[in-house]
Amino acid sequence: MPEVSNRSQTVPLSPFRKLIPLADRARANGKHIYHLNIGQPDIKTPPAAVEKFRRLPWEILDYSPSNGIDSYREALRNYYARFDVDLGADEIMVTTGGSEAILFFMLACLDPGDEIIVPEPFYANYNGYAHIADVRVVPITCHIEDGFALPSADKFAGKITERTKAIVITNPNNPTGACYTRDELERMSEIVKDHDLFLCVDEVYREFSYDAPLQSILQLPGLEDHAIVIDSVSKRYSATGARVGALVCRNLSVRESVDRYAKLRLSPPGLGQRLSELMLEDDGPYLAGVKEDYGNRRDVVYRRLQGMPGVFATQPGGAFYLFARFPISDSEDFCRWLLEEFEYKGSTVMLSPGPGFYATPGLGNAECRIAYVLNVDDLESAMDCLEEALRIYPGRTEGSSVAVADLSRDLG
Known part of the structure; x- marks a missing residue:
């Protein structure tokens, strides 16, 4: 066999x-x-958008453009403008969920054997996509005792080798729920500029920052060639089955590389994009x-x-x-x-x-x-x-102390 x-x-x-x-x-x-x-x-899922979606007139469910429906990418451009992020619609690549955006990033920006530095614990599927792309995940450990804050710049620098191509973070973080401050993001910004790396930030939980407005990596100056954002409608609009994500990047070479893979898979989900465009309307x-x-x-x-x-x-x-x-x-x-x-x-x-x-x-x-x-x-x-x-539980460890700490940090 x-x-x-x-x-x-x-x-x-x-x-x-x-x-x-x-x-x-x-x-x-x-x-x-x-x-x-x-x-x-x-x-x-937003009821008003779902009702409008049910009434959409269509007779043929055709292919969309490989980088996404034009009107949807324009709607996304307006969405990012809410965060004082000025983008062109062509700087937004629509993907089949955030998952495909992660895989496209790895395939477009790294060669087999290259390395990404990822603070751990991290979104577990990074391991799987790195395996598929033959990319090595180099972890840098964050600790529960300090609220899973990002380690120092020196610790990141100590992980960088000649095969390092990118740092990958999730903000807000999955699985820890940590939100990174502007100071932490600026620290990452300096590291990637000093070592000429990509900074890929998964921002799919952008809307769910409870104690202060989220700092998007796209808001920081000087990262036009370095910053790549992973996004998705799945959690924001409780629409996990829509399978619509995005890879957002100002670097033309990255977008052209991603587009090669996007054309091979033909198009992202057409129905999902139509629903997503409707969900962006009056969603405040x-x-x-x-x-x-x-x-x-x-x-x-x-x-x-x-x-x-x-x-x-x-x-x-x-x-x-x-x-x-x-x-x-x-x-x-x-x-x-x-x-x-x-x-x-x-x-x-x-x-x-x-x-x-x-x-x-x-x-x-x-x-x-x-x-x-x-x-x-x-x-x-x-x-x-x-x-x-x-x-x-029979496997409970004896002598454990009662220790729950409120280590929420100043996110301003």
Whole structure:
């Protein structure tokens, strides 16, 4: 029998989805699962946009241009202008979700064997796309004790080699919820200019910065040749199935390289772009309400974790994730146990184990990511489950202290 590729067998598994077979079995056995493992919001996609979308007249679902529908890219240009970012529509490349934008960035800007420096913990699928592109992820570790702040410039400089081509960050961060200050971004700006690197910033959670307005990397001067932004409508408008993202860049050479890949895959989703363009219309009240809702959800989860013995967490400043340390030694086993062996009032909770968000072996074994994407009542019930689970889990580490710190930082 012909053998499949080694690449397909060694690509890292998604930490958000690899436990799904266990969840499916638990659900089939009648157990209710609170899904806090993946960023799938329960908030409605903008109803007014959905209603307009249903009434769109079309007879043929044709290809769109490889870089996206002109009117949608123009609408995106106006969207970025809200953040005092002046772009031309041709500096926006529409992609099949933010995921394709990440892959296009790696394929267009790096050769096999090149390196990207990524602060860890990081969005776990960076590992997978780097594997596909034959790019090496060089981690630089951030620490929960200081709110996952970016390390010093010297530590970044110490990771740079002749194969380093880019620094990649997510702001606000997934999985930690950290928001990076302007000072931190300016520090990154100086590093990439000094070493002639790309700075790729994943800003898909841009609208969800709770304590201060987000600083976009596109707002900083002098990065025209260096800055690449990854964007998506998935989380902003609770439209994960639209599969519409964007790669935003002022560097013409990068855009031309990306366009070669974009033409090979023909076009991004046409229906998704039409919906996305409608979602951009008069979206201010919708986004304000969603941000307030997520802020309340954050407060519920953080408050409940404060009351759980042995748990250590920092209050996230953005996105809709919280990365916490638990009194356990094997988060993979804990998350498996929650689905296979634990039940509280007919329910359990599904989390994402920490190791999948690191590139450094051995890190994250006591940590899990919580996606606070459920309504506050469901979150309260989910935290009831989690609190009881931590109380009776056979693998609980003894002697853990009660240590939850509010290390939210001045984001001004």
